[in-house]
Amino acid sequence: MITADVYFSELCDNLRAWCGVTLSPSKTYLVQNRLRGLMSELDTTELGELLRLSKASGGGYIRDRIVDALTTHETLFFRDRQPFEALTKHIIPEIQTQAKGGRKRLRLWSAACSTGQEPYSIAMSLIESVANLSTWDISIVATDVSPNSVEKARTGIFQDHELRRGISDSQQRRFFKRVGDGWQINDEVKRLVRFEIGNLLSGRQPDGLFDIIFCRNVVIYFSGDDPLRTFEMLSNRLSENGRLFVGCSEVLTGMGHILDRDRIGSATCYKRLPIASTAQTSTAQTSRAQTSRAQTSRAQTSTL
Ligand SMILES: C[S@@+](CC[C@H](N)C(=O)[O-])C[C@H]1O[C@@H](n2cnc3c(N)ncnc32)[C@H](O)[C@@H]1O
Structure with a gap:
């Protein structure tokens, strides 16, 4: 039976x-x-x-x-504030200095974005803190495997209780307008973000390299080799010196050949090592990565 x-x-x-x-x-x-x-x-x-x-x-x-x-879609606006502060107070000024008055370009990927609070928080942070934003070339790609979540994210309509989780009164006035019994994020924010359905473990990933990737609070639901596979894939999508932000309880091990743990303000992230140096060390590091793979997966068992 x-x-x-x-x-x-x-x-x-x-x-x-x-x-x-x-x-x-x-x-x-x-x-x-x-x-x-x-x-x-x-x-x-x-x-x-x-x-x-x-x-x-x-x-x-x-x-x-x-x-x-x-799948668990729990999310909120400006979740764990530090990455957003790192972005606006440190990374943006760094790019401004490097651009020396030339073209300032920033490509971000919010991977496993759920219903959109994370990429919209990134966009609001940039609008609030970057002077002359119109002179920047900014794009934020946001992906999630759940078609329902992506659909809700695209509409940009949130309920009162969702705004209360992270949005200040002044942000509500500035970035949202009343629509029915909800609040819709305005076009100034919306036009910075492009949503796509995407699976971190298979299929096509967004094109090109990214200066910043947020991939937070998703690999905690993975097991076996999948967390490391995900981080390896994401590392290869970072531009040189690009930064990867992971969730507070997510720790990367076995990635030292390609990523350097970095502290920006009060945020911890991982910085892509120069491409040439990663090529030299990658073979030597492969066996260490394999050893660590088992440790990583044991530490990241699902909590659904
Ligand atoms: C807990 S939410 C995290 C949302 C956001 N990153 C945050 O930290 O607030 C996890 C999201 O991961 C998505 N997800 C799960 N497996 C995925 C996969 N293989 N590829 C892409 N997204 C996935 C789920 O649909 C869910 O929306």
Whole structure:
């Protein structure tokens, strides 16, 4: 007889293969709760039937809905203030000095951006602190695997309780306008951010190299090699001296051949080493990275 446990384990395997998120067996009840809406839409109460329908549909809609339901989208505006301060008080002046009056260019990627609070916070920080912003060439790309989250992020409409988590009264007046019973972020902020659906572990990543990448509070849900694979991929998308900001509880090990731990003001981040020096050391570091890989993954078990 096939038990519900077998289906739960198949669901976990699928989710991990689709987006890296690893569910703990103790979360069976939470998973059932989160899938209830989708299952009732599909007119089933059986996990096995949901999996069968997902397979029969060849992924697509049902798979996306399962990913939406089982990933954690918790986020807030200006989450852990330090990276935003590091950006405006240190990195921007640094670029200004290096540009010596020439063209000032900044490319940012908010990877796993959830419903958009993080990239919009980056955009608001820049608008508030950069003089003559119109003379800068700035782009912020924001990606998330969850189509629902990306859709909400694109609309830029937030509820009162979401604004209360990080937005000051003056920011609310300056950057938001009333729309129905919510608040929509204005075009000045919106036009700086481009949203895309994107999976950190597979498929195409945004084009080009980035000066700053925020990838926070997502690899804590990954396991095995996936955190390190993600950080390796992101490191290779950083321009020379580009900075990677990770979540407060996320620590990178085994990346010393390509990233240097850096302290900017009160923020900790990782700085891309010069490309030539990484080429020389990368072979020697590979075995160390492999050893550390196991340690990293043990430290970053899912908490869903
Ligand atoms: C807890 S939120 C973090 C949001 C934001 N970075 C922050 O720190 O506030 C985690 C987000 O990671 C997304 N996610 C999970 N697996 C992903 C993957 N493989 N690729 C891209 N995004 C993923 C989820 O959909 C969710 O929106």
